[in-house]
Amino acid sequence: MPESDPQFENLPDALVARLKRADRSQPIVDPRTDHAIIADARRHFLAARRPRPRKPVIRWALPLAAAAALLVAVLVLRPFGLQRSADDVDGSGRVDILDAFALARSQADQQKVDALAARIVSLGEHRSDL
Amino acid sequence: MRDVDRRSDEELVGVCNVGDAESAAAAFEALYRRHRDFVLRVARRFTGDRDLALDALQDTFAYLLRKFPPAGDGLHLTAKLETLLYPVAKNCAITARRKAARLSGAGDDELEELAAVPEAENDSLDAALARLSPERREVLTLRFVDDLSLAEISAALQVPLGTVKSRLHLAIKDLREDPRTNELFDP
Numbered sequence: 001m002p003e004s005d006p007q008f009e010n011l012p013d014a015l016v017a018r019l020k021r022a023d024r025s026q027p028i029v030d031p032r033t034d035h036a037i038i039a040d041a042r043r044h045f046l047a048a049r050r051p052r053p054r055k056p057v058i059r060w061a062l063p064l065a066a067a068a069a070l071l072v073a074v075l076v077l078r079p080f081g082l083q084r085s086a087d088d089v090d091g092s093g094r095v096d097i098l099d100a101f102a103l104a105r106s107q108a109d110q111q112k113v114d115a116l117a118a119r120i121v122s123l124g125e126h127r128s129d130l
Numbered sequence: 131m132r133d134v135d136r137r138s139d140e141e142l143v144g145v146c147n148v149g150d151a152e153s154a155a156a157a158f159e160a161l162y163r164r165h166r167d168f169v170l171r172v173a174r175r176f177t178g179d180r181d182l183a184l185d186a187l188q189d190t191f192a193y194l195l196r197k198f199p200p201a202g203d204g205l206h207l208t209a210k211l212e213t214l215l216y217p218v219a220k221n222c223a224i225t226a227r228r229k230a231a232r233l234s235g236a237g238d239d240e241l242e243e244l245a246a247v248p249e250a251e252n253d254s255l256d257a258a259l260a261r262l263s264p265e266r267r268e269v270l271t272l273r274f275v276d277d278l279s280l281a282e283i284s285a286a287l288q289v290p291l292g293t294v295k296s297r298l299h300l301a302i303k304d305l306r307e308d309p310r311t312n313e314l315f316d317p
Contacts, residue, residue, distance in 0.1 A: 015255065
């Protein structure tokens with residue numbers, strides 16, 4: 001008996017035996033039903049476990065490949081794109097009059113400062129970005 | 131698979147959830163063979179008829195099968211499998227009995243009750259058992275025929291544990307007070 005509470009263990013054996021006999025006296029065996037249920041299960045699981053489409057791989061592979069390509073492009077192009085102009089004295093990424101001021105503050109040769117200022121003025125609207 | 135599978139129900143259910151087709155089907159078959167007789171007993175209690183019980187058996191395991199992918203999300207056992215199978219088998223049996231009753235033109239009265247205990251009129255012990263209310267006899271049967279614990283009966287019937295204890299206590303009290311069974315109890 002699975003329960004340990006003595007309050008519920010006092011059914012006489014004769015009654016338990018009679019209950020079981022009434023319930024189990026006519027075992028039902030039907031191979032056709034067995035076969036039908038097992039065949040259903042086989043169909044169910046065969047349908048369930050067809051080779052999975054490669055969606056999960058594609059889902060991850062595409063962003064990964066795109067990210068890798070972007071990284072490569074940045075690394076390859078960076079030296080050219082980020083090549084700083086010698087006139088970009090303050091390192092701001094653009095050559096403008098502030099670079100002339102920066103050069104002046106660095107106590108460089110006045111001629112160089114003037115030359116830079118002249119170049120900047122001559123650049124006009126074609127300011128040089130990095 | 132005719133051999134006895136030594137894996138636990140939890141292991142077999144796990145294989146049905148995620149195993150490949152062959153092993154999942156074999157695991158389901160093992161579950162079926164392990165619990166078939168229990169389901170049939172329950173189905174027969176509520177139908178009182180062999181063919182209807184077989185229909186209910188098939189419906190019960192079809193329900194269980196649909197719990198597993200791709201039809202279902204899988205099954206996570208938190209109690210004995212019998213506690214899941216019992217209400218399913220009972221409902222399938224009652225449905226089968228109701229259909230049969232409609233086809234034969236019988237009424238729906240007391241369809242949810244247990245079928246009559248066989249040979250009740252011919253035996254005083256069986257008659258005493260048959261006199262119990264269906265709810266009390268159901269708990270008594272789950273306890274002493276199916277050997278379920280009170281907690282498992284509570285889960286199977288989806289009623290509070292206190293209700294199970296009460297029904298069982300009253301069932302035993304009825305039998306103790308019944309003159310046909312009274313002498314079987316200790317004084």
